[in-house]
Amino acid sequence: MTKTVTDIWRHPLKSHGREALDSVTMIAGQTLPGDRVWAVAHESSKADGSEWAPCANFSRGAKAAGLMAINSKLDDASGQLTLSHPDRPEISFDPEAPQDLQRFLDWEKPLMPEGRAASARIIRVPGRGMTDTDFPSVTLCNWASHRAVETAMEQEVSPLRWRGNIWFDLGTAWAEHDLIGKQVQIGEAVFFIRERVVRCLATTANPETGARDLDTLKALNDTWGHQDFSVYAEVITGGDIRLGDSVEVL
Template sequence: MVLPSRNTRPYHVAKQQFLFEKIMSRIAQIFRYPVKGLSPEPMSKAELSPGRAIPLDRAFALAHGSTQFDAVNPKFLPKSKFLMLARNERLAALRCRYHDESQELVIEREGKQVARGRLDMPVGRQMIEQFFAAYMGDEMRGSPKLLRARNHTFSDMPRHCISLINISSLRELERVMKTPLDPLRFRANLYFDTGQPWQEFDWCAEGGGVDIKIGNEVMVRAFSRTQRCAATNVNLETASRDANIPLQLQQAFGHADMGIYLEVIQGGSIKLGNTVTPAE
């Protein structure tokens, strides 16, 4: 398995955080994706609340001009309404950083800043929208709209959730495909390793998922497997498609799933190294 390197991937993740190969049944990585479809931000810890996603995960989205959205009464919208890697692979060439205190989004390409703007101010949002209008060209349907709504997440699921990947399952897919895969293709919030491929699917039993304890405070409940789409086909280094992950999963294992969705039942703090265990 190829792991991101500080020298080749500008996600600014501390070297000691890359524990994919070493930690068993512990959180190896935590990520949030402030803008749907754009690059992840690594976290060393996160505060979770019942029924909520990781704070600021998919809090913003870049919608096509024809998309109708009521920020006062937000409703779930399918990902086809937004810019997304499944259709817009050139998004992978961008690296984004969101600064919580200033609410500023900074966008870089090949190590150079190409746009920045405060998302709490109309002029800042307009600067970001104008950049994507130019950058996406004909792939943009109408003028882009940067959306946000209070307590809303632009997830692919119609409910607040957290996504989790078992690295052992990913290794099984690598074995079948005979090639290393970047774990970040799967855009999960949490990465951990049970040492047993597909064990996480047992936690999504029909009629009610298994409760899982993370660290000493947090309780989550598995409720669905994560069906994979064309976004996973995008090589994050080259911003081009170089695989058909859903097809490979289907042919090898009879399903197109990798990872599971979790709902927060009991809130609290999580951090790197926390244990992940089914509740007794």
């Protein structure tokens, strides 16, 4: 079976939408360009943009399911980010413009649950995306594992629940776990596979509605004894990746 790239996704504002790409140019030691460039720090957060901070510092889908239904589009030239949601009007703004912050916070507020720390500011750490790992990571997803989850749950499951970056089909469920410690070439880029991605409550929310409607974590734990899906990889050689490019274990 020929292993090829089927999907490329980026999430410009952490936990606030996804955008499909046809191609991307990876850079060694960095996250996927345009992925988690910004994050929304809440009022209890200690993150100030000077360095990487754990996900607990940010407004995210694990705590606010409504955020999972956001779609995004980043204009790389202008820096304008456009967000859309089934329950909110479309909004375009500059995440780095102080005059746009309150407009974004007002737009997001109805999607946040009562009693949670309110979103307060948008931060950016120079030189890296705000991934959940303390190293700049790219999330690689295996369609065979996704199909196994659908079989276990006896229904279709949107792949958008996993918020992955690059998708391909290894033909065997959980084969990606066997790649940890190995190098994989995707298109022109080479990745070192670092670790599994442990999943959170964000995956229980429907990416179309933002409502929690599937217990993905229970399905993973009951069926396989873990709640992992996909792997974190580090870019060790940069280069272009396009839809249809080959995936090869080195």
